[in-house]
Amino acid sequence: MAKRARKTSAHGGKRRSSAASEAQAVAALPKIDALHDVPAFDDLRLDDAQRTAFDAFCATAEDPAQMQLGCVVRLDRGFPLVATEHETLRAEHAVGFAKRRGEEEVLLPAVGDWVAVRLAPGHDMGVIEHVLPRRTVFERWRGKNRGERQVLCANVDTILIVQPLGAGEVLLGRIARSLVLAEDCGATPVVVLTKADRCDADGLARELGRVRRLVGEGVRVVVTSSATGAGLDEVRSCVPPKTCAMILGESGAGKSTLLNALLGHEALETGAVRARDDAGRHTTVARVMVKLPGENGVIADAPGLRSLPLVGHERGLARTFPEVVVASRDCRFNDCTHTHEPGCSVRAAVEAGEIDELRLEVFRGLAEEMRVSAQSLDPDIHL
Numbered sequence: 001m002a003k004r005a006r007k008t009s010a011h012g013g014k015r016r017s018s019a020a021s022e023a024q025a026v027a028a029l030p031k032i033d034a035l036h037d038v039p040a041f042d043d044l045r046l047d048d049a050q051r052t053a054f055d056a057f058c059a060t061a062e063d064p065a066q067m068q069l070g071c072v073v074r075l076d077r078g079f080p081l082v083a084t085e086h087e088t089l090r091a092e093h094a095v096g097f098a099k100r101r102g103e104e105e106v107l108l109p110a111v112g113d114w115v116a117v118r119l120a121p122g123h124d125m126g127v128i129e130h131v132l133p134r135r136t137v138f139e140r141w142r143g144k145n146r147g148e149r150q151v152l153c154a155n156v157d158t159i160l161i162v163q164p165l166g167a168g169e170v171l172l173g174r175i176a177r178s179l180v181l182a183e184d185c186g187a188t189p190v191v192v193l194t195k196a197d198r199c200d201a202d203g204l205a206r207e208l209g210r211v212r213r214l215v216g217e218g219v220r221v222v223v224t225s226s227a228t229g230a231g232l233d234e235v236r237s238c239v240p241p242k243t244c245a246m247i248l249g250e251s252g253a254g255k256s257t258l259l260n261a262l263l264g265h266e267a268l269e270t271g272a273v274r275a276r277d278d279a280g281r282h283t284t285v286a287r288v289m290v291k292l293p294g295e296n297g298v299i300a301d302a303p304g305l306r307s308l309p310l311v312g313h314e315r316g317l318a319r320t321f322p323e324v325v326v327a328s329r330d331c332r333f334n335d336c337t338h339t340h341e342p343g344c345s346v347r348a349a350v351e352a353g354e355i356d357e358l359r360l361e362v363f364r365g366l367a368e369e370m371r372v373s374a375q376s377l378d379p380d381i382h383l
């Protein structure tokens, strides 16, 4: 079993039974040597602010010589795998992370995070002491719990929004919601329509037309089939070297299968969908980053997400529907919902053919959801 670098780990100092079960958990983790396609330190981009923050942290740390700079490239049942300049190692969280949990917001490391990790001499397990500032962060609100957010990927450049073809209509509402979240965090969205082999030419043209109408000209749409290999090079071209993309979509959408096709071998586990409704069975549980072969970047796989609530994502909404926001500046009422109000310049723009009615409809749905969610989070806010 791995020796700990310090006694002051988040899991340390507890009753023996919990220490023993933690030891079991660590022993059950995939062995580093058995993992393939794990990104190395040089595959990931560190910006100057992050480097400076690491140096500043080391300047105040005990035994700075033990500190290494690394990137979290996997999370298996909560245990981070960290790629440092010198090696790739398992790590746990310093005790501070556990203590502060539940009080103020704590930066628990997510996949993609740059961290300061301590490795004491003679130990093979590191301790993450600090999470460095994030360039971008993709997070989602979980359930109805006030203030509970889950970071899915840090320092992400591109969000690959996956929707499967060949199982009824592509869900435009889901794509729109994903666009808002991607834009909100400052990542570039790309829509990836998977399983094109399940769809005939007419069906494909129809679905592509619907998606195009929704996303407009500014967003790239890629059609792929992991069965025939179609569209794979186009996906690769969305992930240039030193960039990180995250794949986002419902369970069964074909995310892990697409990654395997891009890698050229079965690196990630995949699962059958239910014949009845094409839903997946949440095959992927770990958060895993893989390095694409050749001159390409890194993609983070993630478990399928059923819900993507919109809470306070006004910036993302405005970036996704800029024409609606611009037109709404001339509405008579500040809080115009662009449904029935007199003097609504957004509806006027739709009537004049300047704004697509479909886009306005989707915008209204998402804006209304955000008004409601803001009220349920804070009853004192009435929008």
Ligand SMILES: Nc1nc2c(ncn2[C@@H]2O[C@H](COP(=O)(O)OP(=O)(O)OP(=O)(O)O)[C@@H](O)[C@H]2O)c(=O)[nH]1
Binding pocket: 194, 195, 196, 197, 198, 224, 225, 226, 227, 228, 249, 250, 251, 252, 253, 254, 255, 256, 257, 258, 269, 270, 271, 272, 273, 280, 281, 282, 283, 284, 285, 302, 303, 304, 305
């Ligand atoms: N026909 C066809 N089937 C596909 C394609 N891609 C994936 N599938 C099938 O879709 C099912 C689900 O694929 P996964 O890759 O496990 O889906 P996932 O999005 O990773 O699902 P979770 O890990 O549960 O979130 C599997 O049975 C795949 O074989 C494709 O391009 N064509």
Ligand SMILES: [Mg+2]
Binding pocket: 255, 256, 257, 269, 270, 283, 284, 302, 303, 304
């Ligand atoms: Mg999967």
Ligand SMILES: [Zn+2]
Binding pocket: 328, 331, 332, 336, 337, 338, 339, 341, 343, 344, 345, 346, 347
């Ligand atoms: Zn209006």
